[in-house]
Amino acid sequence: MSCCGTSPGFEEIDEVSRLVSARLAGFLRTLRDNGFAVGLQEGQDAASLMAAGYAARPGLLRTAFKQLFSARKPDWERFDGIFDAFWLGKRVRSRSITTGSARAANNPSLKSLPNSQPEPRAGGDTAMDQIPSADEAAGERAGEGRMEGASRADNLAETDFRKLADPAQIEQAHAAAARLARVLRTRLTRRDLARRRGYRLDLRRTIHSNISHGGVPISLVRRQRREKPLRLVVLLDASGSMSMYTGVFLRFIHGVLDEFRQAEAFLFHTRLAYVSDAMKEKDPARALDRLSIMAQGAGGGTRIGESLQTFNRWHAARVIHSRTCVMIVSDGYETGDAALLGREMAALARRCRRIVWLNPMMAWAGYAPVAAGIQAALPHVDLYAPANTLNSLAALEPYLARL
């Protein structure tokens, strides 16, 4: 941290360094506002960099700061803009912060749903027979849900989400979805811990632990194959045709992600947005608030194929490991190219352990998966299930636990 300048007077240096450090503190705050993880140590290092002569060369300082403050690729890419805006006075829009009722902003259609919606009636055959590996329980319970949905509106667990009109009821359903997600999360993690056992003999460790017996292998050490905990990656369709269901599923995803490391969430409509960070906000209202910014453009068409392509290209390597279940929540009404959707589904199926496709419309009377999009996707889906009531969501748990 030694300063090698000789010419300016002592007070002058002091004054300059005071100004510089005040400015630097401002810059660090800007970075933090933009989501950079900047700690005290980084601040000190930045100060020592400026003292070491980098301050005189803005271009160099920018590179140096970029390497010091960035932690991942998105940081790396937007750093230059932030730096220029702060130090060189170029105009860049700052992070927008919105306030207000999250649910109202995010999902108006849930409340403003007209009461004249057609009531779902009991369908004929369940669509479950399309996938031989389907969970029986999920099918049965979903079936009950459909039977009773029309007559017993008071039974929340069995009610189709889109028929919830009363705000209090919606709130109740959201809370139930969050609770369910939390239960699901803990059960999945605990089961995994209990299942570890070892088969192979670890020779080196066996010798090591038997040195006290003079090398006679009395106690054997076995090698345990570590099981990775199941990771859940949720891709939620937030397009207009799904708007009656997005609210509840967002709460469900928020519950799953909350403090649970092994889950990631994405939102898609005409493009794909990574929403895990926004969803990790503790307060669901604030999380949804942050999300509503990302969900802009929702309500237009759905480009599932293109969104999946983006996912496969930029996110899959990072978020998918060998024990990952990808859960797609969508009605499968593809406005883009269905062939592309098929190709991308195949690519995704190669990568992950299971693909679960939840289609809330599946339980509607007379619904058949004839849309080109869903037709192209279905061959690659391991479980195709309805998820229009809380019970049908709960029925997924035994299936996921078996993976």
Added chain:
Amino acid sequence: MKDRAEIADRLAASGYIADGELATAISLMQLLKRPLLLEGEAGVGKTEVAKALASVHATELIRLQCYEGLDQSAALYEWNYQRQLLSIQAHRGADADAVEDQIFSEKYLLERPLLAAIRRARPPVLLIDEIDRADDEFEAFLLELLSDFQVSIPELGTIVATTIPHVVLTSNGTRELSDALRRRCLYHYVDYPDVDREARIIMTRINGAGASLSLQIARMVEAIRKEELRKVPGVAETLDWAAALVGIDVRDLHDAPETVHETLMCLLKTQEDRARVTREVTQRLLGKVA
């Protein structure tokens, strides 16, 4: 910074053509004594950076390749159990304490990369390759080592680093690294080189690759990278291809379009990609390469 230009020169002398930002990163490593985390697609030359760095500092490169299940005994140290047993057998009947002192001495300690890196007289370059493949637990342990640079071995005591190694970590992004580790490190994203830099890389690495051919190859590879491929070719693949073309004695890509198409196997490593780049596509891409 004069040492920056010097670092770039010395990197070039060792055969690594760096961009300006990387030279800054390396001078920062020394200034701030922080490890450098390199991220980027597979095959952009992350590991090469560490090798070049070792030759810049004229020092040893110690490499720790990470994999799933990597633990302390493979990364840090382990006792040589077989020798310990032999020694116990040989000294049967001797004083127990003496035997114990004997078998838990340095002589029976097997140095693994991390321990080796902090016990050298001259600071080596420690390359921790593909850290994203290791488990979370190992990452946490590594974090501790990288901040304290000391290791405690229960039977022997604490070993403090004699020198602080230059640490380079690489990651392919197959797993999200912890924020703590990221904050501890300087970050540099290694991208595919631009045409000029790739041409210079080809010229330095491949004997007999002339300036015009190198430029053609670099342009062609850039065009191929823009196609929608499952596996985008990296710099290593480019070098393979350049070596192949030079080996077959191609002077100009336009002279031998057939050979160009056939040797694309050096760049395209999946059947799907191979099928996608047909003869017509090769022709079209060649047309763009002036």
